[in-house]
Amino acid sequence: xxxxxxxxxxxxxxxxxxxxxxxxxxxxxxxxxxxxxxxxxxxxxxxxxxxxxxxxxxxxxxxxxxxxxxxxxxxxxxxxxxxxxxxxxxxxxxxxxxxxxxxxxxxxxxxxxxxxxxxxxxxxxxxxxxxxxxxxxxxxxxxxxxxxxxxxxxxxxxxxxxxxxxxxxxxxxxxxxxxxxxxxxxxxxxxxxxxxxxxxxxxxxxxxxxxxxxxxxxxxxxx
Amino acid sequence: xxxxxxxxxxxxxxxxxxxxxxxxxxxxxxxxxxxxxxxxxxxxxxxxxxxxxxxxxxxxxxxxxxxxxxxxxxxxxxxxxxxxxxxxxx
Numbered sequence: 001x002x003x004x005x006x007x008x009x010x011x012x013x014x015x016x017x018x019x020x021x022x023x024x025x026x027x028x029x030x031x032x033x034x035x036x037x038x039x040x041x042x043x044x045x046x047x048x049x050x051x052x053x054x055x056x057x058x059x060x061x062x063x064x065x066x067x068x069x070x071x072x073x074x075x076x077x078x079x080x081x082x083x084x085x086x087x088x089x090x091x092x093x094x095x096x097x098x099x100x101x102x103x104x105x106x107x108x109x110x111x112x113x114x115x116x117x118x119x120x121x122x123x124x125x126x127x128x129x130x131x132x133x134x135x136x137x138x139x140x141x142x143x144x145x146x147x148x149x150x151x152x153x154x155x156x157x158x159x160x161x162x163x164x165x166x167x168x169x170x171x172x173x174x175x176x177x178x179x180x181x182x183x184x185x186x187x188x189x190x191x192x193x194x195x196x197x198x199x200x201x202x203x204x205x206x207x208x209x210x211x212x213x214x215x216x217x218x219x220x221x222x223x
Numbered sequence: 224x225x226x227x228x229x230x231x232x233x234x235x236x237x238x239x240x241x242x243x244x245x246x247x248x249x250x251x252x253x254x255x256x257x258x259x260x261x262x263x264x265x266x267x268x269x270x271x272x273x274x275x276x277x278x279x280x281x282x283x284x285x286x287x288x289x290x291x292x293x294x295x296x297x298x299x300x301x302x303x304x305x306x307x308x309x310x311x312x313x
Contacts, residue, residue, distance in 0.1 A: 032304050035297045036230055037273060040313025041304075104312050158312060171312055219307040 008066055014202045015059030021209040022052035028220045039113070043103035050096035057089040061189060083132045090128040093186070094147050095120060097179060101154035104171075137190050144186045151179045174211060181205040230308075232258070232266060234301045237275065237294050246279075246287045270294075 025048040033041045098120040127143045159172045184201045239255045270276045275294040
């Protein structure tokens with residue numbers, strides 16, 4: 001009982017901190033976007049808003065796991081609630097990743113932005129739909145790795161671009177880590193990790209969000 | 224010469240207005256902006272639409288342009304915005 005309460009406590013604190021970080025990033029860039037209407041800032045902000053929603057539903061899934069006594073999301077016996085929550089979580093999570101990558105690449109496809117955003121929505125719906133209809137661990141992992149591959153490819157392209165411009169930047173490394181730990185956050189819903197590994201994933205994810213928040217606050221001068 | 228970006232052009236237009244004691248007519252602003260009339264009109268409409276500048280009438284009934292508070296805020300935050308865009312490669 002004690003470890004159960006401790007587990008729920010850890011989950012809630014973890015989700016709460018990530019959601020607060022994401023929302024702080026979103027709101028501290030609000031004025032900049034309203035003044036400039038700059039598309040890169042728009043996609044960046046939207047990505048963190050979507051991450052906040054995705055992490056909210058992730059914590060809801062974790063609570064469902066505790067409540068139902070299941071160890072993996074696919075074993076949850078409250079079928080409809082489990083499926084709907086999983087759908088929303090995967091949809092917003094995938095979209096958040098796509099938006100973040102697109103915030104780096106939008107200039108290349110500025111004229112086709114609307115079409116590309118629509119494609120992001122379609123892919124995210126498809127991924128989420130495939131996952132909840134198949135309910136297969138392998139499909140879940142393959143689709144997660146697909147999102148990861150797409151995001152890493154996007155980061156690679158922007159890295160090549162900054163190399164050509166001889167710009168030094170740590171942002172690709174931070175985003176790569178963000179995506180790696182995002183995928184681990186998904187896989188953690190499928191495979192029961194030991195408490196130790198779980199804590200490492202949580203602390204690393206928190207660290208990445210805090211680094212991004214710190215960079216944002218440093219630049220925006222927000223308190 | 225490096226091509227100016229959208230934000231830099233907006234900054235230059237607003238700066239010109241600020242330096243003209245925040246009251247300038249359309250034609251001198253167009254001349255000082257170093258842009259074609261059609262390009263300038265695109266920016267002009269955008270700035271009006273987004274509330275960064277406002278059209279006013281002088282006591283002589285002449286149409287003049289002024290910065291709004293939002294316009295002043297843009298100038299104040301311009302460097303921060305650029306620095307943020309560079310930091311996150313947006």
